[in-house]
Amino acid sequence: MLAVTRQDDEIAHAAWLYYVGKLSQQEVSDRLGISRFKVLRLLADARDRGMVRISLEHRTSRTLALADKLAERFNLKEVRVAPVPVAADDYEYARLAVGILAASYLTRVAGNDQRFTIGIGWGRTLSAMADNLAGLKNQNLTFVSLMGSVTHAIHTAPVDVCVRLAAQTGGRAMLMPAPFVADDAAACELIMSQRLVRETMKVARSSTHAIMSVGECRDGAILFESGLFSPQQLDELRDNDVVGDCCGVFFKADGSIADMPLNKCTPCVKPDEMSAMDVVITAGGATKATATVAVLRAGFVDRLFLDEILAEAILQNS
Known part of the structure; x- marks a missing residue:
């Protein structure tokens, strides 16, 4: 529908x-x-x-009004708000609706034969984007991972999303041969020094567009329950008042990047390397409000796609 x-x-x-x-x-x-x-x-x-x-x-005129308010508040080029005519806690539906918005955006900007390199994060809204992409064919598209991957083959991993997007569009996928998080900063530096990682990172940093999702950093959230972090790293996130992440970078509520060792342990493209990209953030579900506001306050986002329940929560609490 x-x-x-x-x-x-x-x-x-x-x-x-x-x-x-x-x-x-x-x-x-x-x-x-x-x-x-x-x-x-x-x-x-x-x-x-x-x-x-x-x-x-x-x-959807009501959601367009919400979008205008968010664009003005956070100085964004574009905000799209998906109507969610279901229960406020139906997060699966919200992610689907936001994923469809992201698929529409991708078709809009890449639906010609121009050459684009599109950096991809990971998350359930991006998986929904790949699931709902239709009618886009462009052999000149390159989808590249902006970050390392997870150890388990899950539907939302950047490797899976990049490959699915490339298969659907006729483009190509370039995958980051690195884990989402290393054991420590020295291990991360070693990973980043590897030739294949360097080559992929160079392409990722040259992306014309970036599409990423917002992750929550709290007990019960997918990041905390994924098994990606050691107990010490989880304690580090809690002790440094981290509220959210985007593409492997961890943020405090005021939008600052948390000054902690863990932020030196993730092989990824950093926000200060995205200034030449058109950066899209997706988020679905009202529980993402604090994390989404933190990422928006960081000041590197150009476009925001979210559901109306989350949009209202952000406007009420920011």
Whole structure:
């Protein structure tokens, strides 16, 4: 059901920015990362479908208003908020809805024959993105891991997501031959010095786009229950008031990177290496509010895709 409304949501988003947000057609083009010609076509479709009269007529207009507030509060180029017409604690549905938004974005920006290198993190929303990607074919796409992988073959690992995206689009996957976390900083430096890791890291750092998810750092969260960390590393996360991670970097609530040894133990592309990338963050579920705010406060994110329950929680608590 959600996939059917994807085109309607694209039309409504362009119309909202133009008619309600008072952006020019060129500004809408820049905001959405699409050509001005496509903006004109979307606006024409909005008029033809009766979605634009005196005001924007679309069932997701409320979520578009939430998106505007979040974009202004955190100085973002784009925010997409997925409607979640189910129970607030149905996190599986929320992740699915956000994954569909991310798939729509990927189709929008990479749906031509241009050459793009797209850095990929890991998480359940990104897995949902891969599950719901359809109609995108571009042999010039490279999907590269921005971080090391997990030891177990799970559906949300960056290796799995990169390979699935490459298979679906006809592009190629480049995988980081490294673990998500090393035992200590010296071991991480050794891993980073290996030729295949260096070559992959060079490609990852040159990514034109990056799509990552937000992870919670708290007891009961997937990161804490995954078996990735030693007991000492878990204590380190707790002792340093870490609330969330993004792509293997651990953040405190104020958006600062926690000054602790563990942040030197993850082979990954760091936020200060992403300044030339178009950085997308995905998050699903209200429990991600604290972690998502922390990542947004870090100041390296360009676009945010999330569900409406989480959007409301962020606006109420930030």
